[in-house]
Amino acid sequence: MxxxxxxxxxxxxxxxxxxxxxxxxxxxxxxxVPEESAAFLDAxxxxxxxxxxxYQIDDDLLAQAPQLEVISSxxxxxxxxxxxxxxxxxxxxxxxxxxxxETVADLLFSMVLATSRRIAEMARYVQDGHWNRSxxxxxxxxxxxxKTLGILGYGRIGHALARRAALGFNMPVLYQxxxxxxxxxxxxxxxxxxxxELLMKSDFVVVVLPLTDQTRGLIGSQEFAVMKPGxxxxxxxxxxxxxxxxxxxxxxxxxxxxxxxDVFDIEPLPLDSPLRNHPKVLPLPHxxxxxxxxxxxxxxxxTTNLLLALQGKAPLASYTPxxx
Numbered sequence: 001m002x003x004x005x006x007x008x009x010x011x012x013x014x015x016x017x018x019x020x021x022x023x024x025x026x027x028x029x030x031x032x033v034p035e036e037s038a039a040f041l042d043a044x045x046x047x048x049x050x051x052x053x054x055y056q057i058d059d060d061l062l063a064q065a066p067q068l069e070v071i072s073s074x075x076x077x078x079x080x081x082x083x084x085x086x087x088x089x090x091x092x093x094x095x096x097x098x099x100x101x102e103t104v105a106d107l108l109f110s111m112v113l114a115t116s117r118r119i120a121e122m123a124r125y126v127q128d129g130h131w132n133r134s135x136x137x138x139x140x141x142x143x144x145x146x147k148t149l150g151i152l153g154y155g156r157i158g159h160a161l162a163r164r165a166a167l168g169f170n171m172p173v174l175y176q177x178x179x180x181x182x183x184x185x186x187x188x189x190x191x192x193x194x195x196x197e198l199l200m201k202s203d204f205v206v207v208v209l210p211l212t213d214q215t216r217g218l219i220g221s222q223e224f225a226v227m228k229p230g231x232x233x234x235x236x237x238x239x240x241x242x243x244x245x246x247x248x249x250x251x252x253x254x255x256x257x258x259x260x261x262d263v264f265d266i267e268p269l270p271l272d273s274p275l276r277n278h279p280k281v282l283p284l285p286h287x288x289x290x291x292x293x294x295x296x297x298x299x300x301x302x303t304t305n306l307l308l309a310l311q312g313k314a315p316l317a318s319y320t321p322x323x324x
Contacts, residue, residue, distance in 0.1 A: 008029075009030055049071070052073070057082065076095055079210070093318065107284075108208070111262070115259070116147075145170055145171065148172045150201070150204065151175040151176070153176075153208040154181055159184045173189060204232050217240065230255060232256070235262065238263050240265055261281060261283050262287060
């Protein structure tokens with residue numbers, strides 16, 4: 001009996017690739033690499049499983065893969081997939097929640113600290129040779145401890161971020177989510193709030209929402225207008241949740257103090273984007289989970305998900321596509 005075929009469309013650690021090759025025939029083809037894009041398309045009609053990340057899997061692409069049973073994404077977010085098409089075809093979608101929670105929360109809180117204390121800006125100040133006397137008030141930063149942190153989206157990462165803020169820096173925490181959830185913190189440390197209340201009262205607004213039809217463009221000019229004067233926005237979720245034109249206007253003409261962005265509308269960030277060198281923006285190259293330990297754990301989980309699903313067993317984490 002011929003073995004099932006798996007298409008690996010993003011590089012895997014050798015040990016995880018070997019796990020798949022032991023059980024299945026493997027095609028290695030990264031569609032982002034011009035020399036491999038043809039092999040990627042040629043493999044689609046024959047594959048039963050796919051594993052990778054950060055590439056749009058839409059209806060047209062899925063139509064070219066009639067034997068496909070499972071896609072294992074090396075990510076938590078599922079916005080790169082046509083969920084309706086997966087539902088119609090009965091294709092299982094797996095992802096990797098949990099293993100990156102603490103790592104992403106670390107980065108988000110480091111962005112809170114860095115934007116408020118102007119860490120990157122002050123580092124450039126020294127590197128560019130401008131430090132020749134004690135800094136004056138024009139270069140002072142702002143305290144983080146005791147300030148109010150607002151969290152939009154209160155899943156695993158939101159909870160982990162709230163712990164760091166409330167227990168580590170004595171910050172009151174406000175959080176907003178679609179359904180009522182406990183704060184997971186000692187009484188009085190974190191409180192639920194409406195979307196508007198959170199924007200009005202928070203010194204830092206951190207976005208950790210998934211990208212959906214409902215959250216796309218969620219934060220625009222009206223939302224920036226009601227934010228607390230001197231507030232800082234941190235987006236560690238998905239770029240399209242924040243309207244970039246409105247963000248730039250709020251930074252240049254409104255009262256928004258700064259923004260820390262790990263995600264953007266277009267990634268990698270275009271060279272001509274005004275966000276690249278904006279003095280009030282801390283831009284990062286989508287590194288929320290980018291540590292050696294966490295990326296290895298994500299690849300291990302994604303590989304296990306794939307192998308279990310192709311064996312007809314329950315994976316560690318599946319995302320169930322539903323109709324709208």
